Amino acid sequence: MRKFGDLDPLLHSQLCLAIVSLLVFVKEADFSYIQEATNATNGNLSVQLTKLKDAEYIDIKNHLKIITQKPLVK
Amino acid sequence: MKDQIINEHESLAIIQQMIDKSKERIVDNSLYFYMWGFAVSICAITQYILLKMLFTRTQYVWLLMPVMAIVHVWIAIKREKTALRKTHHDFAIQSVWMALGIAFFIIVGLSFQVSFNLFSFLILLYGIGTFTTGRIIQFTPLIMVVVFVLFYVYLIILLMVRTTFNIGSFGNCSIHYSGLFITTRF
Numbered sequence: 202m203r204k205f206g207d208l209d210p211l212l213h214s215q216l217c218l219a220i221v222s223l224l225v226f227v228k229e230a231d232f233s234y235i236q237e238a239t240n241a242t243n244g245n246l247s248v249q250l251t252k253l254k255d256a257e258y259i260d261i262k263n264h265l266k267i268i269t270q271k272p273l274v275k
Numbered sequence: 276m277k278d279q280i281i282n283e284h285e286s287l288a289i290i291q292q293m294i295d296k297s298k299e300r301i302v303d304n305s306l307y308f309y310m311w312g313f314a315v316s317i318c319a320i321t322q323y324i325l326l327k328m329l330f331t332r333t334q335y336v337w338l339l340m341p342v343m344a345i346v347h348v349w350i351a352i353k354r355e356k357t358a359l360r361k362t363h364h365d366f367a368i369q370s371v372w373m374a375l376g377i378a379f380f381i382i383v384g385l386s387f388q389v390s391f392n393l394f395s396f397l398i399l400l401y402g403i404g405t406f407t408t409g410r411i412i413q414f415t416p417l418i419m420v421v422v423f424v425l426f427y428v429y430l431i432i433l434l435m436v437r438t439t440f441n442i443g444s445f446g447n448c449s450i451h452y453s454g455l456f457i458t459t460r461f
Contacts, residue, residue: 226297
């Protein structure tokens with residue numbers, strides 16, 4: 202079986218993992234959709250989305266649409 | 276959900292939860308099927324009536340189709356702005372119908388230059404789109420397959436019997452009535 206690389210420590214966080222897991226199956230999502238799915242607060246979600254955006258896991262278009270960008274493991 | 280560090284069991288639970296969430300709330304896109312179903316039915320029935328009334332050049336009723344295409348694109352753009360999410364399925368279905376839309380225009384354009392049974396090719400394209408969509412959304416695919424197969428039965432009968440395409444026009448409507456089944460599904 203192929204040996205996978207280690208998961209980025211950023212994704213060990215509950216909310217970050219939930220966001221990227223959701224976006225694996227949903228190609229593009231609205232902020233409100235992610236908030237409803239993860240039951241996170243506005244502020245917390247914004248912070249985690251910013252971290253994921255800086256790590257280039259996601260991209261945010263028009264301040265609302267979140268899309269996946271890079272694979273989670275190498 | 277809070278920002279906590281988690282172990283592998285919790286990770287799997289979160290991933291499973293998100294998979295289940297992503298499958299919820301299927302977006303109702305049956306509007307497009309209804310729209311095209313009614314448009315094609317209206318064109319087919321109108322042409323049939325006009326033919327029976329011995330009008331000529333009745334094929335111009337089908338000019339409603341490019342008009343419907345413009346309406347479809349306009350509605351789709353409006354909906355996309357307020358859409359909460361877009362799945363890989365949506366992207367795939369959109370791609371299939373975009374390709375078919377281009378193919379329709381090419382086939383119709385070709386029909387002005389070369390004489391062939393245009394209707395058969397259009398039904399083939401409709402059948403491909405409907406069948407592919409049915410399989411992608413895993414919507415009671417049997418219905419789509421049955422409709423698709425019925426179409427080919429019509430097509431074979433048309434080619435063998437060489438009758439007018441009145442029967443084919445009615446046959447064409449039934450693909451789009453699959454929209455009714457999709458609504459009941461969702």
